[in-house]
Amino acid sequence: MYDIRGLNEECGIFGVWNHERASELTYIALHSLQHRGQEGAGIVCSNNDYLFGARGMGLLTEALTNDQLVSLRDFPHAIGHVRYATTGGSELSNVQPFLFKGHKGDLGLAHNGNLVNAISIRDALEDDGAIFQTSSDSEVLAHLIRKNKSRDRKQRIKTALKQLKGAFAYVILDEDSLTIAMDDHGVRPLMLGEVDGSYCVASETCAFTAIGAEYIRDVEPGELITLSDAGIDFDRYTDKEQPNMCSMEYIYFTRADSEFRHSSVYSIRKSLGRALAEETEVDADIVIGVPDSSLAAAKGFSEATGIKQEQGLLKNRYVGRTFTASGQEARERAVRMKLSPVRDVVEGKRIFVVDDSIVRGTTSRFIVKALRRAGAKEVHMGVSSPPLKNPCYYGIDVSTHAEIIASRKSNEEIRREIDADSLTYLSVGRMHDVYHSFGSRGQCDACFTGNYPIDIEEQLLPQEKDLKTKGV
Ligand code: SF4
Missing domain, CATH: 3.40.50.2020 (Rossmann fold)
Incomplete structure (x- = not known):
C-alpha cells in the first residue's frame, strides 16, 4: 500500500530460467514481493523462439487476469515485476517488464532502482533518432543494448551497463538467456536461488520461500550472471566495486522474513x-x-x-x-x-x-x-x-x-x-x-x-519535486 509516512519502495523483480511452471512461479513470487510496489505488475516469458508478456495496473491480482496467466503457461523462462513509480508517470506504458520486438530478436527487461544519469543518456539517444515508448528511466538500457553493434550478446549488455550510473538490479530476457545485472554499488537487493534444479533470482528471499526455492546467495555489486540452456555463467560487467547497500532496506522496506x-x-x-x-x-x-x-x-x-x-x-x-x-x-x-x-x-x-x-x-x-x-x-x-x-x-x-x-x-x-x-x-x-x-x-x-555514494546528475536536483509527473 502507499505508505502514509511518505516512504515507498520502488519495485520488486523476479526471474526463472527453464522451469515447466515458470510463469506460475513468477506469479507466486511477485505476490510475495507485492509490498515493494502496488501500482502495476507484469510477466514476460520466453520459449527460446520468441517473447510474450502481460501486464496491468494495480495489485498483482488486479493487474493480470486468469486468461492472461493461461496464455503464459507453456513458456519455460520468465521475468516479472511489481512497480511503485518514483520516475515515470503512473500509467500502463511504464509498467514492467518492458517487451521490445525487433529484427535482431526480442528483449524483455525489468528494473529495480533508479538511474541518476538517465536524462542525459535519453537526450543523447533521442538526438540520435531513438523513440522511447515510456517515460521510465529503465528503458534507456534496452536502447543502449540495441544500439551496440557487437555480435556478442553479453558484450552488448556489458557495454550498455557500463554507461549507466545509479542504482540498478536488472533482469533481462531474450530468446536464449536470462541476464542478471547489479550496479557496482549494489544499492538494491537481488538474490540468487534454485528451484527444482532451475536457477531463479528475486529482490527478496521471501519470494524463494513462497515458491519452494533454495536461497543460494546475494548477487554482488558489478556482477553479471547469465542463465541459459548451457547452465549458469558468473561474470562481471565492471572491475569497479564499492558496496553501498541501501540502509533503509534493512530498517523498513524488506520483509522481516527475508x-x-x-x-x-x-x-x-x-x-x-x-x-x-x-x-x-x-x-x-x-x-x-x-x-x-x-x-x-x-x-x-x-x-x-x-x-x-x-x-x-x-x-x-x-x-x-x-x-x-x-x-x-x-x-x-x-x-x-x-x-x-x-x-x-x-x-x-x-x-x-x-x-x-x-x-x-x-x-x-x-x-x-x-x-x-x-x-x-x-x-x-x-x-x-x-x-x-x-x-x-x-x-x-x-x-x-x-x-x-x-x-x-x-x-x-x-x-x-x-x-x-x-x-x-x-x-x-x-x-x-x-x-x-x-x-x-x-x-x-x-x-x-x-x-x-553515487554522484547525482545535475538535472535531477532541481526536478526533485516533480520527478513523478515529468518522468525521466
Ligand atoms: S540509504 Fe541510500 S539508497 Fe537507501 S533510501 Fe537512503 S539514500 Fe536511498
Whole structure:
C-alpha cells in the first residue's frame, strides 16, 4: 500500500530460467514481493523462439487476469515485476517488464532502482533518432543494448551497463538467456536461488520461500550472471566495486522474513532495537512497537532493557489503496484509520514507543496523541534509525527536503512537534556497527548523512519535486 509516512519502495523483480511452471512461479513470487510496489505488475516469458508478456495496473491480482496467466503457461523462462513509480508517470506504458520486438530478436527487461544519469543518456539517444515508448528511466538500457553493434550478446549488455550510473538490479530476457545485472554499488537487493534444479533470482528471499526455492546467495555489486540452456555463467560487467547497500532496506522496506547474506531482516531489526536501547536513557513500564515493521526492533529494545514488550497499537490491514493520503489532512485521516491503541494495555503506563523512522512526523504525532488519549501517563519515542534528513535518488520515494521533518528541525523541535516526553534516534555509527556485525560490506546512508555514494546528475536536483509527473 502507499505508505502514509511518505516512504515507498520502488519495485520488486523476479526471474526463472527453464522451469515447466515458470510463469506460475513468477506469479507466486511477485505476490510475495507485492509490498515493494502496488501500482502495476507484469510477466514476460520466453520459449527460446520468441517473447510474450502481460501486464496491468494495480495489485498483482488486479493487474493480470486468469486468461492472461493461461496464455503464459507453456513458456519455460520468465521475468516479472511489481512497480511503485518514483520516475515515470503512473500509467500502463511504464509498467514492467518492458517487451521490445525487433529484427535482431526480442528483449524483455525489468528494473529495480533508479538511474541518476538517465536524462542525459535519453537526450543523447533521442538526438540520435531513438523513440522511447515510456517515460521510465529503465528503458534507456534496452536502447543502449540495441544500439551496440557487437555480435556478442553479453558484450552488448556489458557495454550498455557500463554507461549507466545509479542504482540498478536488472533482469533481462531474450530468446536464449536470462541476464542478471547489479550496479557496482549494489544499492538494491537481488538474490540468487534454485528451484527444482532451475536457477531463479528475486529482490527478496521471501519470494524463494513462497515458491519452494533454495536461497543460494546475494548477487554482488558489478556482477553479471547469465542463465541459459548451457547452465549458469558468473561474470562481471565492471572491475569497479564499492558496496553501498541501501540502509533503509534493512530498517523498513524488506520483509522481516527475508534474508541478507543469510541473516534474517527480523534479526537485523532486532539488533537495531538493541543498539537503540544502548543509546537511550529512559525508564518505562512497557515497550510498544509500531506495527508491523518496527515490531522486531521493539523486541530487541525490550530484550536489552528488560522492559516488557506489549501490543499497545493495532494495525488495520485492510486500509484500501484508494486512500493515497496526499495532503496533510488526508494523511492524518489515513493514520487514524490504520493505527489504533489498546486502552487496557496503555492506560496509566509510561510507554516507550519504538518506530523505525520518522519522515513527516504525521504518524508519530498521531501515535503520541492516541496513546495519551487512551490514558498513557508518559509517551517516549525511540527511532531505530538515525534522523532521516535527505531525499533518495536511488529508487526510494523518500519525499523532498521540504517534506522531511528532520531536514528542517532539530531533535528537540521534532520532540515538541510530535508532543513526546522524549525522543531518541539511533546514531549513524551504531547503525553501521549493527550492519557490519551481520556481514555487510558497506551501506548507503545518504538519506541520513547527505553523503551520496553515487554522484547525482545535475538535472535531477532541481526536478526533485516533480520527478513523478515529468518522468525521466
Ligand atoms: S539514500 Fe537512503 S533510501 Fe536511498 S539508497 Fe541510500 S540509504 Fe537507501
